[in-house]
Amino acid sequence: MTPRSAPDRLLSVLAAFDHEHPALSLTDIGRRAGLTLTTAHRLVAALTEWGALERDASGVYHVGLRLWEVAALAPRGLALRQIALPYLEDLYEATHENVQLAVRDGSEVVYIEWISGRSAVGVHIRVGARWPLHATGVGLALLAHAGQEAQEEYCAAPLARFTPHTITDPAKLRRMLAEVRRTGVAVSSRQVTEDALSVAAPVRGPGGVVAAAVSVVVPQADAQVPVLVPAVRLAARGISRALGWRPPKEP
């Protein structure tokens, strides 16, 4: 095993925690981080003292409040979500369906916010969840506005199938992305689950660069797409304006 740098070892302790493992014993952390128990103990102690980790009564470790406070400064995380929340709430009040805000990280979408109606379709995606770009509405909206190289690279790679309706043909995906750019909205029907449909629109920052995407996920069976499109577009424009985007002057 190649020697690992000090930062690498410390970060591997943080990386030991994920949604399947939100609470870990010292032994678990050592094993998952590939560290000796002695090293794990030393690093966990330092992280706990700083507040990046918290030890509960049972001796199990969780991610700590101090780390959350620092992470709240992430411009593409909580900061973006704070600016967007009022508009997401308006979209939720208008539709009473699942509403989400996502950003692109390489070939995946990362969900920054998720407001779910307790009565809404049973899609269970948590904040911080990742998903491939081609299957979801937000993913299509983000990919359609990514750089040409990024799009070509994505279309060239194998496209994972989740349902019989998932687009896995690169040519078909390219046509869909062109359609998204033309219409300004992305509609993904039954591509993630058999019963769900999502309508998404890109969120632009200053200068018009697409910074995020907003969408609603509804039951495909009785989806009123023409009704959802303007609502999602409006929410996306509202967030874009709050981020400092201004619509281009009409000639």
Add this chain to the structure above:
Amino acid sequence: MTPRSAPDRLLSVLAAFDHEHPALSLTDIGRRAGLTLTTAHRLVAALTEWGALERDASGVYHVGLRLWEVAALAPRGLALRQIALPYLEDLYEATHENVQLAVRDGSEVVYIEWISGRSAVGVHIRVGARWPLHATGVGLALLAHAGQEAQEEYCAAPLARFTPHTITDPAKLRRMLAEVRRTGVAVSSRQVTEDALSVAAPVRGPGGVVAAAVSVVVPQADAQVPVLVPAVRLAARGISRALGWRPPKEP
């Protein structure tokens, strides 16, 4: 200067970022973290490669999405806030005033969630903000249910004054905390700003331990406290139930 451990140095880079300094150059980071430029460069590179930091086009560093994803696992951070959000939204829809969720960290409240009506009173507290316990409604609700020692320690220390109405007399604070325990709600009037009033209630986890507090902040001038109390209580009980709390059986 005493030699610093590797974890301490790496964490000092993260600690260099705060709400006044969400974006920093490499030089700023080195200065604020008390590191040589060489060390800062090495640590920032490691953190950026891992995704804890992100470097923008102008070469300035921000907190990265990856750190935000790990922090989303903090039980007292995003995890708590995800469970609470639907109830906070209901409280917002019922009052259309500022709604917040906070936890106690030592002698301070830390705001985990903040939903503000665009028309609501101009209190501007950001998610992640800290505030002393004795002045805010959520702080009083949390302090009233903290351990006896924690309460005594807090009352023994000097109490900061923010307005002429801020409680700074320990005896008066003790009486107020007893009142909060008796009534199950905390009302803080004009203690933080001259024009605001907040009504807060404790949120309990499994076993009945107080894990957080929820509140509404309204303009003091036309505050309808008797109307707000049941709404805040209901929201607090809803979140408590979602956290696994069950009300004690009546005899």
